[in-house]
Amino acid sequence: MRRPPITVVFLAVLMLALGETAGAVMSQLRPAIERYARARILANAPAHGLSGSAEYDDEVISRAVFTAEAGLSFLHTHAQALPVVTLLASTLVATVVPWRRTRGALHLLLGAGTLFPLGYLVYGLAVLEAGRDAGVALAEGLVLTPLGSAMILGLLGLAAVLLRRRTPAA
Amino acid sequence: MMSPAPDTWRVPPPWVLLVAVVLIAVAEVSGASMVKFKLELTRWARGVMLARPAVHGLVGVRDVDEQIIDEALVKLDGGLRLFHLHAEGMGTVIVVATMVATTLVRSTGLQRTVVLLLTVGGGAYPVGYLVWSAAIPYVGIERGKSIAEWLVWIPFGSAAIVAMWLLTGALALKLVQRQ
Numbered sequence: 001m002r003r004p005p006i007t008v009v010f011l012a013v014l015m016l017a018l019g020e021t022a023g024a025v026m027s028q029l030r031p032a033i034e035r036y037a038r039a040r041i042l043a044n045a046p047a048h049g050l051s052g053s054a055e056y057d058d059e060v061i062s063r064a065v066f067t068a069e070a071g072l073s074f075l076h077t078h079a080q081a082l083p084v085v086t087l088l089a090s091t092l093v094a095t096v097v098p099w100r101r102t103r104g105a106l107h108l109l110l111g112a113g114t115l116f117p118l119g120y121l122v123y124g125l126a127v128l129e130a131g132r133d134a135g136v137a138l139a140e141g142l143v144l145t146p147l148g149s150a151m152i153l154g155l156l157g158l159a160a161v162l163l164r165r166r167t168p169a170a
Numbered sequence: 171m172m173s174p175a176p177d178t179w180r181v182p183p184p185w186v187l188l189v190a191v192v193l194i195a196v197a198e199v200s201g202a203s204m205v206k207f208k209l210e211l212t213r214w215a216r217g218v219m220l221a222r223p224a225v226h227g228l229v230g231v232r233d234v235d236e237q238i239i240d241e242a243l244v245k246l247d248g249g250l251r252l253f254h255l256h257a258e259g260m261g262t263v264i265v266v267a268t269m270v271a272t273t274l275v276r277s278t279g280l281q282r283t284v285v286l287l288l289t290v291g292g293g294a295y296p297v298g299y300l301v302w303s304a305a306i307p308y309v310g311i312e313r314g315k316s317i318a319e320w321l322v323w324i325p326f327g328s329a330a331i332v333a334m335w336l337l338t339g340a341l342a343l344k345l346v347q348r349q
Contacts, residue, residue: 003179006348009270010341016263017334024327080259084266091179 004090008111012083012090015114019079022121026072033072037065040128047131064132071124071139078117082151086114089158097161106157113151119143182268186285189293190264197257197296204250215246218307225310245311249303256296260330264292267337275340284333284340291329298322 003009025033041048041064048064050057090110097103122143126135181187204211219226219239226242228235268285275281298318305314 001179002177003273006274006341006345009274010338010345013267013270013334013341014338016267017331017338020327020331020334024331027323080263084262087266087270094177 002094015083022076068124074120109154116147180273194261201254215307253299260292287333294326
């Protein structure tokens with residue numbers, strides 16, 4: 001099997017390293033993360049719609065902290081799995097796609113798609129800075145949707161090439 | 171012996187692949203066992219906990235004790251699930267990352283270090299979840315977690331993380347040199 005370009009391999013390994021580190025950070029620094037999250041929410045009180053009523057605010061803060069922590073958790077799980085898919089798919093691209101430009105385009109899409117888990121880091125941070133719903137929408141619109149689409153297009157492109165290679169010429 | 175073409179993958183050492191495949195196989199078996207022996211596991215854990223009331227803070231009042239035991243059983247089950255997930259994931263990561271190191275890290279010393287740290291660290295790390303689950307009935311949730319952390323998660327997890335960043339650094343250097 002041929003190996004994909006080093007840039008694609010580098011991005012995949014970088015994401016694996018980030019994913020492992022995020023897991024360790026989540027488990028060892030949980031209290032510090034929660035403190036930081038609460039502080040950022042209080043600093044951005046209008047974005048979170050805090051009212052000054054302790055009972056209501058506690059609920060809003062807890063939901064936002066939970067969402068931010070979920071972002072870190074999604075970063076861990078996605079960054080441990082997606083790069084493996086990237087390496088497998090880009091190896092197939094390097095091995096079975098005979099056309100240089102198509103190969104380059106598919107590697108570009110898969111390489112960009114590998115960065116998809118970073119969207120969850122943006123998701124966690126944006127929730128704290130812009131409020132829960134606005135933060136989620138921001139991360140989805142700016143990072144998760146474009147990078148996720150790149151990965152999907154890359155995989156569909158590879159599938160199309162494999163299908164074309166299977167189909168005998170008329 | 172013919173050396174492989176420069177742009178093809180090199181296969182990691184056989185012992186590395188063996189560790190990864192055994193880890194994945196054990197993960198599969200643990201997933202199946204969790205379902206198959208759920209009742210037996212629960213009975214065993216409950217028996218061990220009831221034999222150690224002081225460890226779990228059991229007071230002899232059924233309503234209170236059942237809640238404590240239930241929480242411990244949920245954590246025990248969670249530990250087994252996390253072992254299943256992490257063993258499957260790390261087995262795959264070991265294969266992929268050691269293949270990258272074997273193919274693209276030119277320095278023999280660095281390549282061996284990365285492969286060794288990744289295989290030993292990544293292979294042993296998921297076992298921490300088994301240690302935690304097994305320890306819960308004997309020493310409680312928090313003490314069990316602390317034992318798993320210091321015996322397994324911190325040393326072996328750190329080894330895997332260090333290996334992955336070494337590999338990332340080596341690839342970054344290679345990219346810069348190509349520029």
